[in-house]
Amino acid sequence: MESSSSKAPRLVNWTGYLSLAMLLILPVSVLAARTGAWQPALLIYAIAILGSTLLLVVAIVLLVMPRMAAWRTNITLNMLFSFPGTLLFITMLNAGDYPTIHDITTDTDEPPLFVMAEQARGPDSNTLAIKPDSILQQRDAYPELSGLESSLAPSAAFDRALVVVRELEWEIYHEDRGAGIIEAVDTTSFMAFKDDVVIRIRPLPGGSLLDLRSVSRVGKGDIGANAKRINAFIAAFPGS
Template identity: 50%
Template structure:
């Protein structure tokens, strides 16, 4: 019959499970629409999970608990998700506190159909000078995508690319050259809005994107990442 672990081993493990449950509850709170309260709960659960994980990691290294090292590490596993998510959020703090990213900052693509979906409590869609300056400093690589393909070919490929990325298309207007879509994040179910504009030029066509978060001050780099993913996928398909 195996020996029951010491309370010094059991209780940190129980606490790790408790904070994992709080983490799951915080996601449900965010999905219910109470995103500010949910994110606060999410941050607290992540921070405390990291502390529990650190405590149990140090505990496993102490000579007193050498024989129970594997038991301690196994009981620490529930603290890993919260600690990992906290680490990801900490790494993203280097990005600017903005949530509206565009490849054309002089004449950014405009939303039309998305306007009725955003709701009264969504972030404003005005690109301020301060936001433009922060984007230029943080994401200088985000530029208008130039393609030698014809207008029609670029528009169709842009539409296909958006669908392949899993975006929900809410507007297709080939005559105006606009595509509007909604991208829902996997965990928190945040809805971010995207508009794609395709124009013709002497060499082929120009594709611009704008990606905007509906809520929150900082997007933690998500919108820039989304635009980069689209550009990479578009280029890969165009060259394939």
């Protein structure tokens, strides 16, 4: 005859099964996003991290229940399965309060225009049309974001911009020195989302003015990614 402690209750077992399932779903969602199926991938990802968090709460409740004392080792193992998804959920909550926009520029009065991005992005991507409501939200969220004034002549600034783009590991797909335009795409490391960037270089007395625009191909909000990308370029560009 089995002892009462030899077989864990169904609730303990199913908490473990589901926690392991949520853990395995996480890399599946990332792989799905990398293949381009970003909408179902984000849904699966959201289910996995939320499910992991709820299962961790259930495990904690079970852990403190006296009648579950015999199976605390099992419950603790279940909690370990839930930790990665829960940490990702907490990270998402702590990402900050960002506006639901995905088009950011240093020049909100006359944003730089893309030349070749429409072809590179594909028909299912976000529009590149300027949206007045997005401009207003950006001005409230990023009032400090502005163009980069450089002491470099436009041609030298163009060369330096190319160097910085390559240092940041953006993929250049269009450059026009005469027009002062560089277009590139940046691929995020985790979900492999692609965001397009255009750099516009104009002459100034004694130097040049660089303006940037960064636009996500998919999603409504960018959790601040486009502004961070622009700031990374500005920080890496000398002679400002």
